[in-house]
Amino acid sequence: xxxxxxxxxxxxxxxxxxxxxxxxxxxxxxxxxxxxxxxxxxxxxxxxxxxxxxxxxxxxxxxxxxxxxxxxxxxxxxxxxxxxxxxxxxxxxxxxxxxxxxxxxxxxxxxxxxxxxxxxxxxxxxxxxxxxxxxxxxxxxxxxxxxxxxxxxxxxxxxxxxxxxxxxxxxxxxxxxxxxxxxxxxxxxxxxxxxxxxxxxxxxxxxxxxxxxxxxxxxxxxxxxxxxxxxxxxxxxxxxxxxxxxxxxxxxxxxxxxxxxxxxxxxxxxxxxxxxxxxxxxxxxxxxxxxxxxxxxxxxxxxxxxxxxxxxxxxxxxxxxxxxxxxxxxxxxxxxxxxxxxxxxxxxxxxxxxxxxxxxxxxxxxxxxxxxxxxxxxxxxxxxxxxxxxxxxxxxxxxxxxxxxxxxxxxxxxxxxxxxxxxxxxxxxxxxxxxxxxxxxxxxxxxxxxxxxxxxxxxxxxxxxxxxxxxxxxxxxxxxxxxxxxxxxxxxxxxxxxxxxxxxxxxxxxxxxxxxxxxxxxxxxxxxxxxxxxxxxxxxxxxxxxxxxxxxxxxxxxxxxxxxxxxxxxxxxxxxxxxxxxxxxxxxxxxxxxxxxxxxxxxxxxxxxxxxxxxxxxxxxxxxxxxxxxxxxxxxxxxxxxxxxxxxxxxxxxxxxxxxxxxxxxxxxxxxxxxxxxxxxxxxxxxxxxxxxxxxxxxxxxxxxxxxxxxxxxxxxxxxxxxxxxxxxxxxxxxxxxxxxxxxxxxxxxxx
Amino acid sequence: xxxxxxxxxxxxxxxxxxxxxxxxxxxxxxxxxxxxxxxxxxxxxxxxxxxxxxxxxxxxxxxxxxxxxxxxxxxxxxxxxxxxxxxxxxxxxxxxxxxxxxxxxxxxxxxxxxxxxxxxxxxxxxxxxxxxxxxxxxxxxxxxxxxxxxxxxxxxxxxxxxxxxxxxxxxxx
Numbered sequence: 001x002x003x004x005x006x007x008x009x010x011x012x013x014x015x016x017x018x019x020x021x022x023x024x025x026x027x028x029x030x031x032x033x034x035x036x037x038x039x040x041x042x043x044x045x046x047x048x049x050x051x052x053x054x055x056x057x058x059x060x061x062x063x064x065x066x067x068x069x070x071x072x073x074x075x076x077x078x079x080x081x082x083x084x085x086x087x088x089x090x091x092x093x094x095x096x097x098x099x100x101x102x103x104x105x106x107x108x109x110x111x112x113x114x115x116x117x118x119x120x121x122x123x124x125x126x127x128x129x130x131x132x133x134x135x136x137x138x139x140x141x142x143x144x145x146x147x148x149x150x151x152x153x154x155x156x157x158x159x160x161x162x163x164x165x166x167x168x169x170x171x172x173x174x175x176x177x178x179x180x181x182x183x184x185x186x187x188x189x190x191x192x193x194x195x196x197x198x199x200x201x202x203x204x205x206x207x208x209x210x211x212x213x214x215x216x217x218x219x220x221x222x223x224x225x226x227x228x229x230x231x232x233x234x235x236x237x238x239x240x241x242x243x244x245x246x247x248x249x250x251x252x253x254x255x256x257x258x259x260x261x262x263x264x265x266x267x268x269x270x271x272x273x274x275x276x277x278x279x280x281x282x283x284x285x286x287x288x289x290x291x292x293x294x295x296x297x298x299x300x301x302x303x304x305x306x307x308x309x310x311x312x313x314x315x316x317x318x319x320x321x322x323x324x325x326x327x328x329x330x331x332x333x334x335x336x337x338x339x340x341x342x343x344x345x346x347x348x349x350x351x352x353x354x355x356x357x358x359x360x361x362x363x364x365x366x367x368x369x370x371x372x373x374x375x376x377x378x379x380x381x382x383x384x385x386x387x388x389x390x391x392x393x394x395x396x397x398x399x400x401x402x403x404x405x406x407x408x409x410x411x412x413x414x415x416x417x418x419x420x421x422x423x424x425x426x427x428x429x430x431x432x433x434x435x436x437x438x439x440x441x442x443x444x445x446x447x448x449x450x451x452x453x454x455x456x457x458x459x460x461x462x463x464x465x466x467x468x469x470x471x472x473x474x475x476x477x478x479x480x481x482x483x484x485x486x487x488x489x490x491x492x493x494x495x496x497x498x499x500x501x502x503x504x505x506x507x508x509x510x511x512x513x514x515x516x517x518x519x520x521x522x523x524x525x526x527x528x529x530x531x532x533x534x535x536x537x538x539x540x541x542x543x544x545x546x547x548x549x550x551x552x553x554x555x556x557x558x559x560x561x562x563x564x565x566x567x568x569x570x571x572x573x574x575x576x577x578x579x580x581x582x583x584x585x586x587x588x589x590x591x592x593x594x595x596x597x598x599x600x601x602x603x604x605x606x607x608x609x610x611x612x613x614x615x616x617x618x619x620x621x622x623x624x625x626x627x628x629x630x631x632x633x634x635x636x637x638x639x640x641x642x643x644x645x646x647x648x649x650x651x652x653x654x655x656x657x658x659x660x661x662x663x664x665x666x667x668x669x670x671x672x673x674x675x676x677x678x679x680x681x682x683x684x685x686x687x688x689x690x691x692x693x694x695x696x697x698x699x700x701x702x703x704x705x706x707x708x709x710x711x712x713x714x715x716x717x718x719x720x721x722x723x724x725x726x727x728x729x730x731x732x733x734x735x736x737x738x739x740x741x742x743x744x745x746x747x748x749x750x751x752x
Numbered sequence: 753x754x755x756x757x758x759x760x761x762x763x764x765x766x767x768x769x770x771x772x773x774x775x776x777x778x779x780x781x782x783x784x785x786x787x788x789x790x791x792x793x794x795x796x797x798x799x800x801x802x803x804x805x806x807x808x809x810x811x812x813x814x815x816x817x818x819x820x821x822x823x824x825x826x827x828x829x830x831x832x833x834x835x836x837x838x839x840x841x842x843x844x845x846x847x848x849x850x851x852x853x854x855x856x857x858x859x860x861x862x863x864x865x866x867x868x869x870x871x872x873x874x875x876x877x878x879x880x881x882x883x884x885x886x887x888x889x890x891x892x893x894x895x896x897x898x899x900x901x902x903x904x905x906x907x908x909x910x911x912x913x914x915x916x917x918x919x920x921x922x923x924x925x
Contacts, residue, residue, distance in 0.1 A: 025791020236861025
């Protein structure tokens with residue numbers, strides 16, 4: 001079987017496919033591209049969080065005849081972004097629902113003239129009372145969305161939660177909060193659009209999901225499939241931040257291109273990107289948990305709320321993933337999760353690596369340590385007593401049919417980090433030191449691929465073809481933005497076809513040339529798309545054996561057979577459509593069944609030092625132990641984990657989005673702080689490999705997993721260090737000071 | 753219109769260049785727009801991220817903070833000038849080889865600036881310690897890697913011990 005067989009290329013540290021282009025500076029990002037006669041575009045945005053647009057006037061100090069001006073009235077098709085619910089306008093029409101909402105677009109040949117002109121568009125509003133927080137939205141004093149401000153809700157139930165409370169030995173409650181987080185890809189959002197009557201619209205841009213953009217452009221311009229073409233340019237980081245927003249930016253650039261008759265480039269600067277584009281959903285999770293006298297979970301009641309911002313965007317699916325990850329990798333017979341996404345007058349929150357799971361897992365794993373403290377069990381032991389094992393059922397009653405090795409991962413993490421010895425040492429040393437150290441742990445799983453029946457709905461099509469000049473091309477709509485898509489998919493094809501890594505290239509990420517193999521999200525590329533490429537490659541070999549006399553297994557035999565096949569059939573192409581693994585059952589109504597095709601499992605350990613003079617917490621060392629199926633590329637996989645951990649550290653300790661009247665006040669790199677080369681600790685990455693039979697060469701998802709664990713592990717380590725629970729992130733020094741000061745008002749801090 | 757501007761002369765990647773540009777135009781824009789050296793990237797426009805790092809007269813600078821008049825007569829090196837020649841089969845700079853072998857580049861947008869910072873570091877510290885690497889790269893933000901692979905790349909480029917790994921990467925390509 002391919003998942004266990006010895007491989008030549010899969011699992012080898014081949015060089016990144018597009019690596020040399022990036023290293024010598026010739027990779028073409030969208031802002032590196034100029035088109036003949038190209039103009040530049042700018043956006044005039046709402047300066048208030050909510051209100052009616054009373055008038056738009058143009059200051060005569062500007063010669064407006066030089067400019068192309070676009071408003072909602074210029075939208076030829078539907079004025080909305082075609083995502084899950086079509087409630088977000090492409091351009092505000094009559095009212096605004098958040099600060100920095102796009103109202104009007106300008107284009108001009110000279111980029112420098114746009115700033116002044118944008119400032120000379122005067123918009124008068126009748127303001128309406130805004131809603132800024134989950135709590136304000138819950139009160140429903142102002143209804144800003146639907147009938148109740150709820151963008152989406154889920155109820156997940158298992159067993160009978162209510163029957164447990166009366167007799168349970170232990171009942172522990174807690175509330176946990178996470179803040180917004182900016183992706184801070186180093187390349188801002190950017191797009192170039194062209195339009196002509198014959199070909200329709202072509203856009204080039206920094207994006208994750210070509211067919212998402214394609215779908216929105218078709219709706220906004222009321223054009224058939226073949227009149228919309230989306231081409232991904234080299235993309236300088238995304239992390240989910242280029243999943244939904246590019247559909248808006250592509251529409252804007254294309255509207256300007258259509259009206260001006262020129263190619264139009266819209267490349268955001270950092271301040272605009274930070275103020276106007278999506279972030280991670282803030283959350284508030286309340287846990288109420290019952291345990292028996294031995295520390296076994298009896299019941300979990302979870303109330304999970306996320307701030308969705310002003311429009312639905314992806315909040316329903318983010319909420320779904322949060323709901324499904326809210327109970328952790330534990331066995332619990334009775335569960336009730338009530339979750340809601342609330343509308344606020346904030347820039348819509350969107351996809352960000354982990355997609356709801358980091359929020360839910362922060363709460364669950366922080367709560368586990370509070371349970372451990374309350375009932376007097378070691379946090380490691382509490383987790384061990386409740387871990388899922390093969391054959392157990394999780395919250396959705398999905399039976400774990402694959403091996404689950406949480407105990408092994410935990411043992412390895414404890415050993416590598418020297419957890420117990422360090423913890424004991426810090427407990428001795430902390431009372432006499434102003435810098436207090438602690439060890440924290442997080443146990444978690446992350447579902448790979450779309451939720452439930454999502455992969456079936458996507459109905460992905462992917463494959464390979466062979467060019468006349470003897471290159472095999474991988475045909476997918478899955479994009480490279482640093483994670484290694486190009487490399488792992490070409491590895492898989494080369495491996496399956498028995499040819500060299502250098503024989504395989506990616507087809508251009510251009511909807512005119514590639515099938516729709518789904519979006520590049522949800523940790524699905526290695527597992528789901530990788531499997532499709534593997535199947536399509538094996539299918540191609542079968543075609544060549546059956547119809548082109550392929551006998552031998554050498555590279556030469558393969559290409560000779562391809563030539564014969566081409567002569568007989570015109571082209572050499574093999575496509576495969578997604579097929580669900582057998583025995584999959586999922587109920588979208590009750591949220592029961594196989595929530596995910598597979599899970600990646602992990603134990604993360606943080607070693608933290610808290611300076612009680614400066615109130616700063618530093619991660620001194622970090623261990624990430626995980627099982628992600630087969631590791632397709634050891635260097636890229638390590639890079640994924642390390643990068644995710646660094647983002648998770650930022651999420652926990654550095655990154656705070658400050659809102660003033662609904663507008664991001666710190667929308668600069670100067671004051672939105674991410675970890676630098678001097679801040680990141682050593683990150684020790686350890687993989688245990690259990691190939692997954694339905695993943696590409698045994699792979700499961702890897703990309704999002706590493707963002708789930710760092711924040712709870714770090715905050716648990718801080719609790720271990722200072723003996724005080726801190727349940728809200730981000731935790732900057734001023735926040736820790738406030739927590740400790742507030743606590744001091746009530747009581748002296750409890751000694752370790 | 754550009755005829756009004758004085759000619760600013762610089763040596764860019766070893767070549768004498770004359771550019772007519774407004775004296776306060778950012779060196780970053782002159783490199784990207786006038787000289788079409790788009791390897792140098794803009795990440796923030798305020799000197800925080802280091803994506804626009806180039807070497808100017810042997811020092812590392814953020815080209816978004818340099819008005820081009822300040823570069824009059826200067827010697828500038830960008831990522832395009834790091835490797836001697838880029839024909840197929842041509843050689844990469846040892847740092848580029850190391851970044852390729854060790855996974856120092858992911859999305860690639862910070863990479864040109866990171867390489868220039870690393871090149872600067874290796875000139876002043878040919879055998880840097882990890883602490884010196886951390887300090888030398890602290891002005892260059894990377895959001896993808898968590899920096900571990902970048903540290904490893906710079907160490908590899910600076911030590912003989914890395915040569916087998918680098919050769920392996922070269923052959924695999």
